[in-house]
Amino acid sequence: MNNLDVGKIKTVGVVGLGLIGGSVAKAYRKYSGVTVYGYDKDDVVQGYAELEGTVSGKLTKEKLAVCDVVFIALYPSLTINYLKNNAEYFGKNKLVMDLCGVKSEICSVGFELASKHGFVFAGGHPMAGKHLSGYKYSSAELFKGAPMVVVPDRFDDIELLSNIKEILSPLQIGSVSVTDAGKHDEIIAFTSQLAHIVSNAYVKSPTAKIHKGFSAGSYKDLTRVAWLSEQMWSELFLENSENVLSELDCIIEKLTEYRDAIRNGDKTELVRLLREGREAKEEIDGKAQKK
16 A cells, blocks of 8 residues: 555546445546446446446456555445455555445455455445435435544554545545444444434334324434335344344343333433433533533
8 A cells, every 4th residue: 555656546446336336436536537437236327327427437357457446335245255256356555445334354354355465455434325225316425524434454554544545535524533343343333233223113113104293303313214225234234243232232221221110100210311311412422511
């Protein structure tokens, strides 16, 4: 990576032209003017992306060798397979970055293959998205102002991290956090994966079908991510099952406390629980009142 002149990046490859990959391709095409090659298993999507001018052509094995950076926006298992099947074709000292929502297994495979074949691998997770998926809903502005988590092989290589941030600049990301794969998966189980499970379960109440006229911001906030891709999220949950189960056990335990307090008519306990939650939120947001 240290041999890469980030000022001369001319070609970018994107594998998977769904919401995330399509948005990456559009952002680089619009804001950097580089040549973008893309690959999608759906020939209709591939053809439309080429017709629209988002990509200049299909990302073949031959094209991989000339790409200065390759982004892989596939499901976790497909990402691992793609890395294994194409590692020998990536250019030497070029950046390869996955954009999956889990990191441990992918980064383990990616770092090993990078060391063997001479490219640079880094895990990436843009904290942006929509409830609608697919190339149709992709946008060059999807990542504007959003956080990005980066998982490098080495944390002491300042030049590497600086180069990665420079490479990502066309995405107009708001901030970059650097962590290891295990910590990423532990935190994301709470901030993203648990939220999707809770939202998805919440709308299964029979009352949801008759809520019209009785709901406002609270309902919308809690149900926004219930509209998800079940295939993708199932794979993400199972890939990160240990951390997801830990978070589920925690929230089930907490919900049981609220249920028991209400069932027992215990206002004192209910007030305590609600105060505890409010104070936790205030502390997390940095707004706790000084006593």
